[in-house]
Amino acid sequence: MAETTTRTHDVPGTQHPLMLSWAGATDVGRRRETNQDAFFAEYPLFIVADGMGGHAGGEIASQSTIRRLESLVSSDDVGRDAIERALELAVGDIADHPETTDEGTGTTLTGVFLEYDEGVPHWVSLNIGDSRVYLLRDDRLIQVTTDHSVVQELIAAGKISPEEAEGHPYSNVITRAVGASELTPPDYVALEVRAGDRFVICSDGLTKELTDYGIQHFLREHADPAAAVDAMLAAALENGGRDNVTLVIVQVADESAPDPSSTSEPLGE
Structure with a gap:
C-alpha cells in the first residue's frame, strides 16, 4: 500500500x-505473496522494518516493532533509551504472538530521528539488520548505516569485494534482528541537521533492484519526496521486484527560501 503524499513539519531550534x-511507500513486489515490510514516518521519527520468518512471522515482527515505536511519537518520548525500551517490548510482543512459531521470526529496523541537545536538533540514524539509511549531501550519496550481515563481515575482513557480495549465497543472511530472542541495541550514528540534506530509508527490496547510482539519479530527478518515492518504487518493480519494497524519503529545506513548485503547508507543532 502506497502512502506517497508529502508531509511537512517545521524544525525548531x-x-x-x-x-x-x-x-x-511499501509494495509487496512482483514475486512475494505477502508484504512483510512496514514503515512509520511522522515527525520526529522515520523508520523501516523488513520482517522475516515462516507463515505470518515476518509481518508480525515488523508490525509489532513499528507499533511500539509509533507509540513513542504519540507520547512525545523519542530518544535512544525510549527506543530501546520499546524494542524490548516488541521482542515480547513477537514472542507472545500466537502465530509466532518459526524460530527465525524477526525483523530488521532502520531509520532516523531528531534528537535535541539543549534545544539544538541533530539527526540520529539507527540500524539493526541490513535495511539501510542513505544520505544525499552536497550532491554526494553516502550509506550512513552499516549492514549487520554475513557478507558485510566478509567485506570488512577483506575476503570478498562489494561486487562479489551481491551474488554471494549468504547475501540474505543477517547477523542481527529484532525478534523472539535477546535484543542487541541498534547502532547509532549522529549527524548534524543541514539544509538540502535528503535521506533515503529503505528495505533491501529497494537496494536489490537499484544501485546507489540509481538512487542518486532519482533524487536528482525529483525534488518532491513523493515523486522520488514513486519513481524509485516503480523502477524497483520494473527491475524485477524480487522482494517487498519499502522506502521513506526525508528532506530538509531552508524555509526562508521555499521551492516555488511546492504547495505544501507546514503542519505546525
Missing part, C-alpha cells in the same frame, strides 16, 4: 528556519 518534508 535551528539557526535558520528549516522545514522537513517526507513521503513513504
Whole structure:
C-alpha cells in the first residue's frame, strides 16, 4: 500500500528556519505473496522494518516493532533509551504472538530521528539488520548505516569485494534482528541537521533492484519526496521486484527560501 503524499513539519531550534518534508511507500513486489515490510514516518521519527520468518512471522515482527515505536511519537518520548525500551517490548510482543512459531521470526529496523541537545536538533540514524539509511549531501550519496550481515563481515575482513557480495549465497543472511530472542541495541550514528540534506530509508527490496547510482539519479530527478518515492518504487518493480519494497524519503529545506513548485503547508507543532 502506497502512502506517497508529502508531509511537512517545521524544525525548531535551528539557526535558520528549516522545514522537513517526507513521503513513504511499501509494495509487496512482483514475486512475494505477502508484504512483510512496514514503515512509520511522522515527525520526529522515520523508520523501516523488513520482517522475516515462516507463515505470518515476518509481518508480525515488523508490525509489532513499528507499533511500539509509533507509540513513542504519540507520547512525545523519542530518544535512544525510549527506543530501546520499546524494542524490548516488541521482542515480547513477537514472542507472545500466537502465530509466532518459526524460530527465525524477526525483523530488521532502520531509520532516523531528531534528537535535541539543549534545544539544538541533530539527526540520529539507527540500524539493526541490513535495511539501510542513505544520505544525499552536497550532491554526494553516502550509506550512513552499516549492514549487520554475513557478507558485510566478509567485506570488512577483506575476503570478498562489494561486487562479489551481491551474488554471494549468504547475501540474505543477517547477523542481527529484532525478534523472539535477546535484543542487541541498534547502532547509532549522529549527524548534524543541514539544509538540502535528503535521506533515503529503505528495505533491501529497494537496494536489490537499484544501485546507489540509481538512487542518486532519482533524487536528482525529483525534488518532491513523493515523486522520488514513486519513481524509485516503480523502477524497483520494473527491475524485477524480487522482494517487498519499502522506502521513506526525508528532506530538509531552508524555509526562508521555499521551492516555488511546492504547495505544501507546514503542519505546525
